Amino acid sequence: MRVELDSLVPSFLGETGDNLRKVFDLAEESRCVMLFDGFDVIARPRDDGQEHGEIKRVISSFMQMAGGYNGRGMLVATSNRQHLPDPAVWRRLDDMLLYDMPDAGRRRLLLGRRLAAIGYTAGPGNLTGRTRGFSAADIAGVCEDAMRRAVLAGRKVGGDDIEWAMRERRRRKRAIKAGA
Structure with missing residues (x-):
């Protein structure tokens, strides 16, 4: 429930x-x-x-x-x-589970899986280092945003979609941090 x-x-x-x-x-x-x-x-x-x-x-x-x-x-x-x-x-509460931010290896794995799922064949490449400070949800959001942008434009996901989604995610993170 x-x-x-x-x-x-x-x-x-x-x-x-x-x-x-x-x-x-x-x-x-x-x-x-x-x-x-x-x-x-x-x-x-x-x-x-x-x-x-x-x-x-x-x-x-x-x-x-x-x-x-x-x-x-x-x-x-x-x-x-x-x-x-x-x-x-x-x-x-009986127990508490804390999830730390993913390290570079975990981010690379998450990126690889998520990018493959949206049909981006170039792989994580240099994106791993640029996702420092990103949670697993942030990485999923980048991939979903890139896919949404590409679908609305009627094309396959490309590097420009990923770049745009990364910029947007960083902008959102800054806005949230400024408002906290």
């Missing part, structure tokens, strides 16, 4: 806890894996001065419900921000 946390948090105060309770009740009734994707939407530090009372109540509710969960399944939470969630939330 995938729980989209951004849709769980409605615009009306007080409803989020009720929605969360419904999710846990459903999970108690069936054998499932509950995936809370984008967990940082609700698991922000409770002492964050920018958060209003609703999010603080949701965090507390989640911790109580997770702590009392007796279902036959398992709870999985994902976040791109390992330092953002409330430390008390992390203490209630």
Whole structure:
């Protein structure tokens, strides 16, 4: 069961806890894996001065419900921000898996597979070094963007599509970093 946390948090105060309770009740009734994707939407530090009372109540509710969960399944939470969630939330989780950024060898492997999948036959070549600081998702995004650009232009993926996608990905990464 995938729980989209951004849709769980409605615009009306007080409803989020009720929605969360419904999710846990459903999970108690069936054998499932509950995936809370984008967990940082609700698991922000409770002492964050920018958060209003609703999010603080949701965090507390989640911790109580997770702590009392007796279902036959398992709870999985994902976040791109390992330092953002409330430390008390992390203490209630059984385990935490951290994925580091891929090294050059892993990036070369990812590039090779992704480029082959989109029909780019030149291989990773010198792209590996230029993807330093890229996550696996960034590399996948570069290849998908290059493919999309080529398809819309009615041609096979070429080096210019890859170059364009690399520039766009770097631009997006800078914009995200500047906004963080």
